[in-house]
Structures are given as C-alpha cells and as structure tokens.
Amino acid sequence: MEKINLQAADYAVSAVQGFSLSEAMRLWKTKYPSLTEFSTNVIKHPRLNELGDFVKEQWDNIQPVTVQEAFSENNIEKRRAIFDCIGVVKLFNELQPELLDKQVIHKRQTRWDENNQPYEKEYDDTYELYQLGGEKLFPVSPGGVEPNPVFAVRCWCTTTAREYWIYVPVEAALGDSWDSKPEPDAVRAIAWTIRIDITNPNRIFRQGDIIIVEESADSQHVFPHHLSKKQYLQLMFSET
Structure with missing residues (x-):
C-alpha cells in the first residue's frame, strides 16, 4: 500500500x-x-x-x-x-450573548430507584434562551448587511446538573409568525430540539439523549416533526 x-x-x-x-x-x-x-x-x-x-x-x-x-x-x-x-458552549460563554428569555418550570415526574421501583420527583427546571449577534461571528457584507444572529437554549441535566447549550433556529427561538412581534420563548426552543415520528403520543420519556415515545391507541406514524411547547409540557413523563 x-x-x-x-x-x-x-x-x-x-x-x-x-x-x-x-x-x-x-x-x-x-x-x-x-x-x-x-x-x-x-x-x-x-x-x-x-x-x-x-x-x-x-x-x-x-x-x-x-x-x-x-x-x-x-x-x-x-x-x-x-x-x-x-462548539456552542465556549462560543456563547466567551462572546457575551444577550439573554432573551428565562423560564423556570416546576415539574413533578415519575422516576425509578435502583430497585426499579417508581417514585415521584419534584424539582424546578430552568431554561434560558440567548441571542448572539451575527456581527460577532462574521463580518458585515460589503453592502452593509449584518449577518443573521445565532440562537441557543441553555439548560441543565436534572440528574447531574451538567450544563448544556443547544443551537436552535430563529423560528424556535422567536416563533414562526411573520405578521406578529417576535416572542422569545425558552421552553418552545427546548421543545424544538426533540423530534417524534408519531401522532397523538401518550407519554414521552427522556434518559440523557435518548427519547422514548409511547404510542396511544390513536397514534399513526408520520414524518418526524418537532415537539411544540404544549406537547413538551404535557407529555414529558420522566426525565433523567
């Protein structure tokens, strides 16, 4: 060779x-x-x-x-x-992004102990949405047009307290309605990061990066789509 x-x-x-x-x-x-x-x-x-x-x-x-x-x-x-x-963590930590939205959600969810016995866990889950000006990353075009901003949602593992930053698109960060004022929403942004491929799910379980979706009697398989804020708040049964 x-x-x-x-x-x-x-x-x-x-x-x-x-x-x-x-x-x-x-x-x-x-x-x-x-x-x-x-x-x-x-x-x-x-x-x-x-x-x-x-x-x-x-x-x-x-x-x-x-x-x-x-x-x-x-x-x-x-x-x-x-x-x-x-990586997003170092970029956003060093370049002083703007905090657009912060929400603290009180959750009461089911978890399982080392003997596989269920118990209820109550805790506060914090989500933060940030914007980093595009001009901080890339030069302004010769025509004077500034680069688009970059958005990321910041959250913490509810088990290990490890910090995570995840890029999200503008429609997840600000909403996708072109005829209304942008509405930053950190929970909508984190919901966007999860995709499912069925309709009418019964419950959703998350363990680390693994997402498990429980079907209901009315579920049908469809093209993968992002969770809405409402689905995220209503369907997340257990997160570890």
Missing part, C-alpha cells in the same frame, strides 16, 4: 476542505476532548491508520484553537468550521 505524505495532504474538518495537517490537528484537538473520541470520529478507515498513529504521537502537545484565533480566519467557510469545532 502506498504511503501517504501526511504533511502534503489536504484535510477536511467539519466538511470544509483546505486545512493543513497542523491546522487540522489543532481543530481535531479542539473538537474532540480525548484521543479516543478523535479516533472514533476521524479514523474510520484502515487507510487512515497512519494518520491516526501520527496524531496519537503528537496529541499531548497539540494546542486547541481559541475563539480569538477563529476571528483571524478570513475565509468564511473555514471560520464556520473553526466555530463548529470550538
């Missing part, structure tokens, strides 16, 4: 071509917290084993890319790839 010239090769990161090996390694270190995650997500073919071995040797000395370095990249597509590797 012909040996690859790793230094001369052109690399794609986050579906964007044109990165050198040193650039790609820094982006991989930024995107994947561990060497194991890098290997799982990048080294997917035996032909890439040589690259994987090289990155493994260098891993501890590779410096992740910073937010400020991302702004020095003039190529917009490359900048998008860099932002993708940096």
Whole structure:
C-alpha cells in the first residue's frame, strides 16, 4: 500500500476542505476532548491508520484553537468550521450573548430507584434562551448587511446538573409568525430540539439523549416533526 505524505495532504474538518495537517490537528484537538473520541470520529478507515498513529504521537502537545484565533480566519467557510469545532458552549460563554428569555418550570415526574421501583420527583427546571449577534461571528457584507444572529437554549441535566447549550433556529427561538412581534420563548426552543415520528403520543420519556415515545391507541406514524411547547409540557413523563 502506498504511503501517504501526511504533511502534503489536504484535510477536511467539519466538511470544509483546505486545512493543513497542523491546522487540522489543532481543530481535531479542539473538537474532540480525548484521543479516543478523535479516533472514533476521524479514523474510520484502515487507510487512515497512519494518520491516526501520527496524531496519537503528537496529541499531548497539540494546542486547541481559541475563539480569538477563529476571528483571524478570513475565509468564511473555514471560520464556520473553526466555530463548529470550538462548539456552542465556549462560543456563547466567551462572546457575551444577550439573554432573551428565562423560564423556570416546576415539574413533578415519575422516576425509578435502583430497585426499579417508581417514585415521584419534584424539582424546578430552568431554561434560558440567548441571542448572539451575527456581527460577532462574521463580518458585515460589503453592502452593509449584518449577518443573521445565532440562537441557543441553555439548560441543565436534572440528574447531574451538567450544563448544556443547544443551537436552535430563529423560528424556535422567536416563533414562526411573520405578521406578529417576535416572542422569545425558552421552553418552545427546548421543545424544538426533540423530534417524534408519531401522532397523538401518550407519554414521552427522556434518559440523557435518548427519547422514548409511547404510542396511544390513536397514534399513526408520520414524518418526524418537532415537539411544540404544549406537547413538551404535557407529555414529558420522566426525565433523567
């Protein structure tokens, strides 16, 4: 098998071509917290084993890319790839987004103990919706048009208290009615992040990133669609 010239090769990161090996390694270190995650997500073919071995040797000395370095990249597509590797959590924590809406929902849900016995859990669940001005991420166009803002919903795992940031589109953040004033809604935004493929569900269970939807007698399979705020508040039976 012909040996690859790793230094001369052109690399794609986050579906964007044109990165050198040193650039790609820094982006991989930024995107994947561990060497194991890098290997799982990048080294997917035996032909890439040589690259994987090289990155493994260098891993501890590779410096992740910073937010400020991302702004020095003039190529917009490359900048998008860099932002993708940096991730929503770091971007929104460092760039001072605007808080649009915060809602605290008191929940009373069923959970199961270590003996698989059900019990009721009462707690407050907090959701925050943020907007980050597009001009903070990308330059204004030559015609003076500012880039569109970016929205994210912030929430916390109700079991571990781990913080999560999730990108949401403008229609989830502000509503999709073009003839009325935008209405930021953090709960509508978090509901949008869940998709189901049946009508008239009976209950919804969430364990981490896994969503389980219980059918009702009237359920029919349909094209996947996002939950509404009303469905989210009424159907979430258990969350852990």
